[in-house]
């Protein structure tokens with residue numbers, strides 16, 4: 001039985017993870033929120049899960065490294081600085097970072113990679129997502145994860161080929177671009193579609209999250225999987241044994 005410490009424990013995901021732990025094979029070792037240090041929590045946990053805010057990441061990674069335990073990062077809205085900090089920490093501890101811990105999205109990313117590789121660059125790729133009105137970052141971490149899967153399959157850098165926030169006289173779609181569109185409203189847990197638009201035909205691959213328990217279950221599974229792994233950077237694909 002793993003002792004799992006939750007960072008962002010009072011949040012929507014923190015509470016969902018506590019619910020999974022209350023009825024599952026692993027146990028919660030406590031939680032911290034804004035204004036509380038994760039150092040003591042790290043000392044009494046086998047693994048940390050972080051569903052808080054990008055600004056907290058450096059301190060959380062330092063606490064996990066100080067205690068020599070792994071960390072799963074579900075927080076989205078991460079930038080270059082945060083990804084650099086994750087790479088550095090992964091030299092010392094196992095770190096799993098993902099924009100989506102669900103089984104379905106992990107498989108969707110695999111399918112998107114396959115479709116992008118097989119359909120070729122003349123099929124335009126657009127990623128559409130919708131989330132609840134409380135979400136603060138866009139595009140969603142999942143949309144970016146799906147965009148990365150498509151970019152990797154095409155051998156291009158997503159950062160140099162993404163188009164988002166189209167408004168006004170935008171000019172034509174850039175050749176080879178991967179587009180992003182974000183909708184916000186209500187209580188939507190998470191809707192993602194990747195549209196491959198070719199000549200006179202379209203292929204759409206989609207995932208619908210009916211509630212956030214799917215993310216919580218995946219986070220607990222991923223966190224427990226990380227325990228005992230060598231230092232390095234991991235993804236949900238590793239947990240599920242997908243290439």
Ligand SMILES: NC(=O)C1=CN([C@@H]2O[C@H](COP(=O)(O)OP(=O)(O)OC[C@H]3O[C@@H](n4cnc5c(N)ncnc54)[C@H](OP(=O)(O)O)[C@@H]3O)[C@@H](O)[C@H]2O)C=CC1
Nearest residue numbers: 008010011012013033034052056074075076099100101215
């Ligand atoms: N990877 C995945 O599968 C999923 C990822 N997410 C991501 O997880 C994150 C959290 O989502 P959600 O639970 O909906 O958001 P919430 O806003 O409900 O929860 C975030 C929690 O973290 C707390 N927090 C804020 N700053 C800090 C800090 N510096 N240190 C510790 N805790 C802090 C917040 O406290 P306060 O309210 O006081 O600010 C709040 O309790 C988001 O980035 C979201 O996109 C969400 C679902 C699935």
Ligand SMILES: O=C(O)C1=N[C@H](C(=O)O)C[C@H](O)C1
Nearest residue numbers: 076099135140141142189190
């Ligand atoms: O903030 C959310 O709610 C979610 N965030 C993640 C994301 O940014 O993709 C995962 C999920 O879609 C819910």
